[in-house]
């Protein structure tokens with residue numbers, strides 16, 4: 001195996017072995033403590049621009065599944081390509097065994113020219129990232145590359161699908177504003193009597209005829225999505241149900257007049273505990289975010305819907321009288337626990353109620 005280095009902006013330099021593409025790449029170094037789910041995580045557009053460190057000690061041993069289509073989207077992956085900038089693991093297993101494995105993780109990374117580095121003490125590295133916060137970094141093969149902060153780019157514009165696309169033929173017309181949507185969100189809607197109209201991130205959806213509005217997850221700083229926030233403000237002046245996930249939740253917070261901030265190192269795992277406001281009920285959730293809504297800045301008619309039990313940060317918001325709500329975590333899971341998938345049903349109940357009272 002070829003030698004490569006992981007270099008952080010604080011001067012840390014860690015040597016390891018190359019797997020995947022033997023090339024250099026820069027990005028924001030973030031860590032995930034999820035123990036499985038690399039096919040889902042690597043194809044989640046929310047990870048665009050990020051070098052992902054996995055703390056689970058062995059990665060690659062169940063390989064990568066082959067592609068299958070469901071409607072016109074992937075049945076297995078969260079988008080049609082790998083979005084991470086690079087991958088950092090401890091032990092990489094080229095050898096793999098799983099009933100639906102079609103290739104090794106290394107071969108899959110090579111297809112998309114994404115570098116991996118293994119032989120890294122990813123738990124030591126994670127402790128460093130937790131102390132100092134997420135840092136810029138680079139995987140360096142033969143040629144050096146400059147550090148690059150992906151949060152200064154409009155990543156949403158890069159990953160949002162162009163054009164309007166319709167999925168399904170159910171009774172309820174839902175507009176999905178695609179800021180880099182995970183395909184499992186589309187799958188979750190299609191299981192629920194929905195006709196989904198996917199529009200690009202900057203599309204003026206307020207001109208469309210729909211029953212409910214959905215705002216997707218997506219990469220980078222939510223403040224980059226100025227046109228989406230502007231269109232959303234028009235939708236907030238109406239009464240049609242609105243549901244947002246992750247970046248979508250942050251956009252709702254901003255459109256409502258609140259603020260967002262960057263967390264020190266973010267939440268990326270499959271076991272984040274959140275408490276539903278007004279109850280003692282805790283849900284274990286799948287998360288992948290670096291920013292959060294600052295609850296203190298929300299106007300009076302908005303409140304925190306879920307609270308992260310690890311650090312008390314906002315995990316979703318809701319309007320006190322209109323059917324608008326959001327989650328900072330991922331009820332669609334993929335990977336991770338499916339315990340909060342019922343929130344799609346709650347949203348559709350609000351859509352049915354809206355239609356009953358207005359049509």
Ligand SMILES: NC(=O)CC[C@H](N)C(=O)O
Nearest residue numbers: 217218220246247290291
């Ligand atoms: N998964 C997401 O939608 C992430 C949202 C945003 N890019 C963040 O890091 O906070």
